[in-house]
Amino acid sequence: MKTWLVLALLALPMVAEAKPTLSVWTRAPGTSAEPAVIPPPEAKLIDLGAKRSRDSKLYDPQYGAEALYRGIALDDLLANLPGGPAFDQVLLRFDNGMVIPISRWPEMDDSPFLALAHSSDGTTWSTTFEALPKKGHPADDPRPIRFTTNKLVYRGADARELPDWSPWRHVSSLVGIELVNAGAWTRQFALSKDGRVTQGLEVFERYCSACHGVRGVGARFGWDVVTPIPMTEHRSSPGVLYFHVKYRELDAAKRGFMMPALSPVTEDEVTSLWKWLDLAAKEPLRPYTPPVSR
Numbered sequence: 111m112k113t114w115l116v117l118a119l120l121a122l123p124m125v126a127e128a129k130p131t132l133s134v135w136t137r138a139p140g141t142s143a144e145p146a147v148i149p150p151p152e153a154k155l156i157d158l159g160a161k162r163s164r165d166s167k168l169y170d171p172q173y174g175a176e177a178l179y180r181g182i183a184l185d186d187l188l189a190n191l192p193g194g195p196a197f198d199q200v201l202l203r204f205d206n207g208m209v210i211p212i213s214r215w216p217e218m219d220d221s222p223f224l225a226l227a228h229s230s231d232g233t234t235w236s237t238t239f240e241a242l243p244k245k246g247h248p249a250d251d252p253r254p255i256r257f258t259t260n261k262l263v264y265r266g267a268d269a270r271e272l273p274d275w276s277p278w279r280h281v282s283s284l285v286g287i288e289l290v291n292a293g294a295w296t297r298q299f300a301l302s303k304d305g306r307v308t309q310g311l312e313v314f315e316r317y318c319s320a321c322h323g324v325r326g327v328g329a330r331f332g333w334d335v336v337t338p339i340p341m342t343e344h345r346s347s348p349g350v351l352y353f354h355v356k357y358r359e360l361d362a363a364k365r366g367f368m369m370p371a372l373s374p375v376t377e378d379e380v381t382s383l384w385k386w387l388d389l390a391a392k393e394p395l396r397p398y399t400p401p402v403s404r
């Protein structure tokens with residue numbers, strides 16, 4: 111092939127404007143492993159541009175400001191997805207590897223808004239969303255959160271007081287929706303009936319699982335807590351782990367680190383978390399077994 115043609119072909123994807131799409135798929139039962147690629151090849155592609163959009167004035171906790179957003183309320187979209195009532199939870203999958211589970215039928219007022227464009231005056235609309243540096247680092251953050259299209263605007267009741275560590279502050283563009291059964295999804299991680307271990311799993315789900323996966327299952331933003339190196343080996347006591355989770359060096363953002371300080375976490379919670387992490391390093395996850403839908 112001629113060199114110029116190769117160069118022209120290489121340049122194509124950069125020139126083409128990103129079309130707003132969203133991949134939707136259902137979790138395959140039995141295995142614990144994630145699909146090799148996200149979204150998996152069997153995912154259905156929704157053309158968001160073809161959906162009816164509406165304009166809403168919203169406060170976006172990521173930018174800490176109000177603006178006009180044009181897009182789709184997620185509850186509208188979720189209600190019309192395939193998959194029977196057994197699929198009562200969706201895993202929101204973000205471009206940066208984060209995963210946040212929400213109910214398939216969220217409260218209407220709370221449902222996040224999937225923005226495709228924004229405007230400050232209602233006349234000029236932009237489909238690009240500004241990169242978001244970490245708090246306190248407007249100019250020197252080398253790895254701000256970047257958005258393509260599909261900017262999710264969190265609308266929970268606590269949107270105006272959302273804490274700095276909240277996963278909703280760290281999400282990038284929404285790229286996929288995976289339908290799961292909530293009970294079966296959670297049971298994969300229930301490795302023991304011991305009270306401490308159970309509390310540890312709750313701590314993991316509240317504070318860590320949006321960013322960290324377990325044995326290749328779940329999020330891929332931070333490192334997997336078991337593979338290839340168990341977190342409990344690297345952070346070899348609850349005390350050491352506690353220190354990492356709770357505090358961050360002042361120049362962490364400047365050095366390109368993405369994990370926020372999870373300041374409300376207590377030493378007691380991390381002690382439980384460590385117990386669960388230790389067990390997860392020793393035992394496989396339970397298989398994902400959703401009820402059979404007919």
Ligand code: HEC
Pocket residue numbers: 277280313314317318319320321322331332333341344345354355366367368369370372375
């Ligand atoms: C908003 C996303 C996010 C959340 C929430 C999060 N992490 Fe992280 N974590 C990361 C990322 C990204 C990294 C990779 C290093 C970096 O960029 O900071 C990381 C790295 C780590 C490391 C390795 C860092 C090192 O120096 O050894 C540990 C340990 C860790 N996380 C534990 C946790 C635990 C435990 C929780 C929950 C209590 C948690 N993280 C919650 C994103 C997150």
